[in-house]
Amino acid sequence: MKKVIVTGDRPTGRMHLGHYFGSLQNRVKMQHDYETYILIADVQALTDNFDNPKKIRENVRELVLDYLGAGIDPKVASIYIQSMVPEIAELTIYLSNLVTVARLYRNPTTKFEAMQKKELFGEEGSSLTYGFLGYPVSQTADILALGGEVVPVGEDQIPHIEQAREIARKFNKTYGEVFVEPEYVLSPNPRIKGLDGSEKMSKSLGNAIYLADNEEQITKKVMGAITDPNKIKKDDLANPDVCMVYYYHKLVTPKEELTKICSECKSGSRGCVACKKELVASMLAYLKPIQERRKYYEERPEEVDRILLEGTAKAQKQAKIIMAKVKDAMKIDYFKEEDRN
Ligand code: TRP
Numbered sequence: 001m002k003k004v005i006v007t008g009d010r011p012t013g014r015m016h017l018g019h020y021f022g023s024l025q026n027r028v029k030m031q032h033d034y035e036t037y038i039l040i041a042d043v044q045a046l047t048d049n050f051d052n053p054k055k056i057r058e059n060v061r062e063l064v065l066d067y068l069g070a071g072i073d074p075k076v077a078s079i080y081i082q083s084m085v086p087e088i089a090e091l092t093i094y095l096s097n098l099v100t101v102a103r104l105y106r107n108p109t110t111k112f113e114a115m116q117k118k119e120l121f122g123e124e125g126s127s128l129t130y131g132f133l134g135y136p137v138s139q140t141a142d143i144l145a146l147g148g149e150v151v152p153v154g155e156d157q158i159p160h161i162e163q164a165r166e167i168a169r170k171f172n173k174t175y176g177e178v179f180v181e182p183e184y185v186l187s188p189n190p191r192i193k194g195l196d197g198s199e200k201m202s203k204s205l206g207n208a209i210y211l212a213d214n215e216e217q218i219t220k221k222v223m224g225a226i227t228d229p230n231k232i233k234k235d236d237l238a239n240p241d242v243c244m245v246y247y248y249h250k251l252v253t254p255k256e257e258l259t260k261i262c263s264e265c266k267s268g269s270r271g272c273v274a275c276k277k278e279l280v281a282s283m284l285a286y287l288k289p290i291q292e293r294r295k296y297y298e299e300r301p302e303e304v305d306r307i308l309l310e311g312t313a314k315a316q317k318q319a320k321i322i323m324a325k326v327k328d329a330m331k332i333d334y335f336k337e338e339d340r341n
Helices: 017-030 042-047 053-070 086-098 101-105 108-116 135-144 155-175 215-223 244-252 255-267 272-298 301-329
Strands: 004-009 035-040 077-081 150-153 183-186
Touching: 004 017, 004 135, 017 035, 017 053, 017 150, 017 183, 035 053, 035 301, 042 053, 042 135, 053 077, 053 272, 053 301, 077 301, 086 135, 086 155, 086 301, 108 135, 108 155, 135 155, 150 155, 155 183, 215 272, 244 255, 244 272, 255 272, 272 301
Parallel strands: 004 035, 004 150, 035 077, 150 183
Antiparallel strands: none
16 A cells, blocks of 8 residues: 655745755655645645735645646645645644643744744744644644655755654554654755855745746846856856856756866856856756646646645545544544444
């Protein structure tokens, strides 16, 4: 039997190359060897966007299009909407008894997100809601309600998966073995730097190249990329290892060309502008099949809806089976045969 993958994203915006290399590509590679569930985490997105439901709604189908474009195959992977599987919400309540408030405040990812939003976060006082503090519990339920065993994610998600493991362990110890402790799997490039040299490509840093970006948008972003600061004139010798253009060449340019780029850069026979233009061309070539698939589905909204409905139905079925086991273990299944005898 195949192991179960559960993973997903919040529908808060378009997917960019950081998402693609950081986790999407890995999911695409793994989908055939696992039973794969990919969730659109609308409930989680509402924990810090509760006052902006329109934004979440608008991004649900965009996210599906990015998935399909990136190569998630709806024939083998089920894409489902979190809020449409109410068992997840139900399980969240039961799991919330198994984690302390102090432990939730120690989660480095929620702590970091609070800091980014300039919100207070800590036991002494928090300006964030109970829902936000507890979203790692609901994320645990996302995974466990579907029997998730393997979770391919980006590196910022590690604390959440560790917390999920602790909660699964505590459940099993308290009520009996029901869950597998899920494991995270990082992609070969778990974090992608920005073309501006920042440690991370991210929407909030304004340095993201989106999967759906066109030539003009990509050119503008690539032309602004940080190169070796010691290279001032076109024929100065340079070090490709400190250049963001070369960093991206390594991700999108065919391997055969990399040696040439590298040696020309080191010997001063390659100017940065030409090198950037080549990067734009490779990036467009790399994104072409992704954008073509995205467009195919964009033009067929009924097909996208069908994919979402079928994926969600499959997830609902699986969650029902698992919730029955949960309720049995927790002794809250009151109308069994044995109760009547
Ligand atoms: N927290 C994840 C993110 O922000 C999204 C997510 C929600 C998720 N539930 C999940 C990821 C379950 C993996 C498994 O990207």
